[in-house]
Amino acid sequence: MTNTVVIGSQWGDEGKAKITDILAGDSDFIIRYQGGCNAGHTVVANDITYKFHLVPSGILYDKKICMIGAGTVIYPDAFKAEIDELKSQGVNLSGLKIHPLASITMPYHIEIDGYQENTAKKGKIGTTKKGIGPTYTDKSARIGLKIQDLYNLETLSEKLDIILPIKNKMLAKVYGLEEYSKECVIELCKKYAEIFAPYVCFDWQKLLEEHKNNKILFEGAQGVMLDIDWGTYPFVTSSNPIGGGAAVGSGFGPKMIDEVIGVAKAYVTRVGEGPFVTELKDELGSKIQQIGHEFGVTTGRARRCGWFDAVTMKYAVQVGGVTKVALTKLDVFDSFDEIKVCTAYKNIKTGEITEYYPTDVFTHKDYEPVYETMQGWKQDITGIKDYNNLPENTKKYIARLEELIGAPVSIVSVGPDRLQTIFR
Ligand code: GDP
Ligand code: IMO
Ligand code: MG
Numbered sequence: 001m002t003n004t005v006v007i008g009s010q011w012g013d014e015g016k017a018k019i020t021d022i023l024a025g026d027s028d029f030i031i032r033y034q035g036g037c038n039a040g041h042t043v044v045a046n047d048i049t050y051k052f053h054l055v056p057s058g059i060l061y062d063k064k065i066c067m068i069g070a071g072t073v074i075y076p077d078a079f080k081a082e083i084d085e086l087k088s089q090g091v092n093l094s095g096l097k098i099h100p101l102a103s104i105t106m107p108y109h110i111e112i113d114g115y116q117e118n119t120a121k122k123g124k125i126g127t128t129k130k131g132i133g134p135t136y137t138d139k140s141a142r143i144g145l146k147i148q149d150l151y152n153l154e155t156l157s158e159k160l161d162i163i164l165p166i167k168n169k170m171l172a173k174v175y176g177l178e179e180y181s182k183e184c185v186i187e188l189c190k191k192y193a194e195i196f197a198p199y200v201c202f203d204w205q206k207l208l209e210e211h212k213n214n215k216i217l218f219e220g221a222q223g224v225m226l227d228i229d230w231g232t233y234p235f236v237t238s239s240n241p242i243g244g245g246a247a248v249g250s251g252f253g254p255k256m257i258d259e260v261i262g263v264a265k266a267y268v269t270r271v272g273e274g275p276f277v278t279e280l281k282d283e284l285g286s287k288i289q290q291i292g293h294e295f296g297v298t299t300g301r302a303r304r305c306g307w308f309d310a311v312t313m314k315y316a317v318q319v320g321g322v323t324k325v326a327l328t329k330l331d332v333f334d335s336f337d338e339i340k341v342c343t344a345y346k347n348i349k350t351g352e353i354t355e356y357y358p359t360d361v362f363t364h365k366d367y368e369p370v371y372e373t374m375q376g377w378k379q380d381i382t383g384i385k386d387y388n389n390l391p392e393n394t395k396k397y398i399a400r401l402e403e404l405i406g407a408p409v410s411i412v413s414v415g416p417d418r419l420q421t422i423f424r
Pocket of ligand 2: 038041129209226238
């Protein structure tokens, strides 16, 4: 039995949800371990498109436990909107559980995120404005609220006496935003308690114990290059999408993890600000964007597109702990004559060539990609089910990527549908 973590190995939106959904079919317990409703996860199954933000992408199967883990942050209104939408699509949510130690995104976190993004003259991150950074900030500063706080009004009241004076001072003095009265926050919390009540799993210790010999699937959000410690800091999210984040945010220890599947697109996309060495700002970039429908699930923003960057991917394999790769969106190249792969970075000031990712992202403007050109396959691959039937040039492309990044590609995705997936 293999317990697997699914992570993004680029800057998010690699197709993690599609891979999680497929692997979930064969798992017992699916746990989302970090991030919040900044994530936008798409699964296409039986001709229906499902969009998830917080709910694990394994929820489409009956009789599985799908837990939103302790390492996540949850905005109650977003959660409510998501489950309402899923219910309207007929999704059975009986297996959905929320860990009582998950953090709550409060409306003031969203206001602060929006304020910071809208007023930044320099250093704009291009966040999703979902309050993610401010929620994790409060968690680390030990002035956050957890789901379990909603069910004990006495301790909630004591906590708010500590939290609100600090928050209100910041809201008013630093951001010029409205303060929150204690009565107002308690009313909000009562509403939140009702929203979460059917799902909060107070007996999670028993549940995890019972499942320790079952098959666990850990679902990451975002991607390694957005990791707060290992990504393109400060142009990152505020949690740990790397494979190791699964142990931190789930309550299952690191020894429970057997494989880490790093999901990667056959090219690279990025939403928001920050360096992107292989970005294509020309019509080729627009071509990838159009064919790949590269527009965000959560914010609708156009995703920046570029060639596959083996330098960052090799780094992501290393720090993300990736043991196998799921390569998605290969079909987007079906009409391309040539495909480029970035094999190294060249420093335009010194001429130095490196295959190792430079961690000071403010130096990335000094690097240009060193490309290798590969021949396209000029064939529709979206219906291919067997790896051996892929065109020779597709197989050559995959083999070259494997060589460059030092990890095997074990899953190949040739379309958004569950069925458009090839296992090796
Ligand atoms: P996630 O955040 O990593 O789960 O990815 P998103 O759902 O944000 O974005 C991936 C998009 O690509 C979704 O619209 C998927 O339906 C789609 N997709 C996934 N795999 C493939 C693939 O192999 N080919 C194509 N054409 N689309 C894919
Ligand atoms: P999934 O799980 C792509 C990006 C934002 C911004 C940075 C910080 O669908 O892959 P945040 O709101 O987290 O403080 O924003 O991170 N970002 C994502 N980009 N996919 C995501 O999630 C993302 N979640 C956050 O665009 O650059
Ligand atoms: Mg996404």
